Amino acid sequence: MRIEFDPAAIGRTPFYKLLTSVVVPRPIAWVSTTSAEGVDNLAPHSFFTVSCVEPPVVQFSSVGRKDSLRNAEATGSFVVNLAPEHLFEQINATGTDFPPGVSEFDAVGIAREPSLRVKPPRVAASPVALECELHSTTRLGDSTVVFGRVVHAAVSESVLADGHPEITRLRPLSRLGKDEWGALGDILEISRIRYADWPGGPVPDRRDPKG
Numbered sequence: 359m360r361i362e363f364d365p366a367a368i369g370r371t372p373f374y375k376l377l378t379s380v381v382v383p384r385p386i387a388w389v390s391t392t393s394a395e396g397v398d399n400l401a402p403h404s405f406f407t408v409s410c411v412e413p414p415v416v417q418f419s420s421v422g423r424k425d426s427l428r429n430a431e432a433t434g435s436f437v438v439n440l441a442p443e444h445l446f447e448q449i450n451a452t453g454t455d456f457p458p459g460v461s462e463f464d465a466v467g468i469a470r471e472p473s474l475r476v477k478p479p480r481v482a483a484s485p486v487a488l489e490c491e492l493h494s495t496t497r498l499g500d501s502t503v504v505f506g507r508v509v510h511a512a513v514s515e516s517v518l519a520d521g522h523p524e525i526t527r528l529r530p531l532s533r534l535g536k537d538e539w540g541a542l543g544d545i546l547e548i549s550r551i552r553y554a555d556w557p558g559g560p561v562p563d564r565r566d567p568k569g
C-alpha cells in the first residue's frame with residue numbers, strides 16, 4: 359500500500375521537505391562568486407546537476423534570490439567547487455545567512471586560490487573547481503535556475519588515478535533529507551547492455567534471494 363501526497367493539499371514547506379527527502383542523494387555545488395563590490399561569496403547548493411555535454415553546462419538553483427544568484431548575474435561568472443567529506447563542517451558553515459557584505463571565506467576561515475578563467479576564487483582545499491561563465495538563468499516560481507558554461511576544470515593531482523578522477527579519492531558529500539548528509543557508500547559497477555547482447559528474460563530484483 360502507498361500513501362498519496364498532493365502538493366496542493368499539503369502546502370509548500372511540507373512538500374519541499376518530502377521532495378528533498380526523496381530526491382536523494384544530491385551532489386553539492388559549493389558555489390563561489392564575487393559581488394559587484396568585490397566581496398567573495400561561498401555557499402552550498404544541492405539543487406545541482408550537469409545540464410549539457412556540448413557545450414559543457416552545469417546548473418544550480420537558488421531558492422529565492424540569494425547572494426550567489428545576485429553575484430553570478432552581476433559579474434557573469436561563478437565557480438562550482440566539489441564538496442569533499444573532510445570539509446563537512448566548513449561547507450555547512452557557509453550555508454549560514456551571512457549578510458552580503460560578509461565573505462564566507464573570511465568568516466569561516468577558508469583559503470582561496472585564484473581561478474584561471476573567471477574572477478571568483480576557487481576553494482584551495484577542494485579537489486575540483488569548475489570555472490563557469492554565466493550562460494543563462496530561468497525563473498521557476500520562487501526559484502531561479504542558474505546555468506553556467508564550464509570554461510575550465512581544475513582537478514587536484516591527488517584525486518587522479520591514470521589521469522581520471524577517482525571516486526574513493528574525491529570522497530564527495532551529498533545532501534539527503536532533513537539535516538542528513540551522505541558520505542560515499544558502497545560502489546557498484548556494471549556495464550551497460552547493448553540491445554544486440556540482450557540475454558532475454560526478466561532482470562531479477564536484488565532483494566530476491568533466488569536472484
Ligand SMILES: Cc1cc2nc3c(=O)[nH]c(=O)nc-3n(C[C@H](O)[C@H](O)[C@H](O)COP(=O)(O)O)c2cc1C
Pocket residue numbers: 386399400401402403404405406419420421422424425426427449450452453454455456533
Ligand atoms: C548542503 C546545503 C545545500 C543547500 N542547497 C541549496 C540550494 O540548492 N539552493 C538554495 O537556494 N539554497 C541552498 N542551501 C542554502 C544556502 O546555502 C543558504 O541559504 C546560503 O546562506 C545562501 O548563501 P548566499 O546568500 O551567500 O548565496 C543549501 C544549504 C546547505 C547547507
